[in-house]
Amino acid sequence: xxxxxxxxxxxxxxxxxxxxxxxxxxxxxxxxxxxxxxxxxxxxxxxxxxxxxxxxxxxxxxxxxxxxxxxxxxxxxxxxxxxxxxxxxxxx
Numbered sequence: 001x002x003x004x005x006x007x008x009x010x011x012x013x014x015x016x017x018x019x020x021x022x023x024x025x026x027x028x029x030x031x032x033x034x035x036x037x038x039x040x041x042x043x044x045x046x047x048x049x050x051x052x053x054x055x056x057x058x059x060x061x062x063x064x065x066x067x068x069x070x071x072x073x074x075x076x077x078x079x080x081x082x083x084x085x086x087x088x089x090x091x092x
Contacts, residue, residue, distance in 0.1 A: 001023055001024050001025060002024045002025070002042075002043040002044060003024070003025050003027070003040070003041060003042040003043045003044075004019060004022075004024050004025065004026045004027070004042060004043070004044050004046060005027050005029065005039060005040060005042035005044070005045045005046070006019070006026065006027065006028045006029070006045075006046045006047075006048060007029060007030070007031040007035070007045065007046070007047045007048065007059060008028055008029075008030070008031050008047075008048035009030070009031050009048065009051055009052060009055070010048065010051075016046070016048065016075060027040050027042070031047065031048060031055065031056065031059055032059075033059065033062055036062070036063070036066070042070060043070055043071075044070055044071050044073060045063065045068065045070055045071070045072050045073070046073045046074075046075055047059055047060055047063075047072065047073070047074050047075065047090070048075045049074050049075060049076050049080055050075060050076060050077050050080065053080055053083050056074065057083075057088055060072060060074070060088045060089050060090055061087075061088070061089060063089070064089035072089060072090045073090060074088070074090045
């Protein structure tokens, strides 16, 4: 079973409820750089970028700069997809 870590501005709610249907362990923490200090280990990091693209981009860059060694996946709305480029550092 994979360990999924979701970074979401809606950390107090079920950010991506469909992931609960999978057999993986899902942890949700606030999408803030300070939360990354004590973040649990994971096999995949998902960044919830549905509400604030600018903050999500900054967070993705921080994660890649600090040496994130696991896939980084963005969760976007249809309109947000056009704003993403290679410099975000997410998995394509």
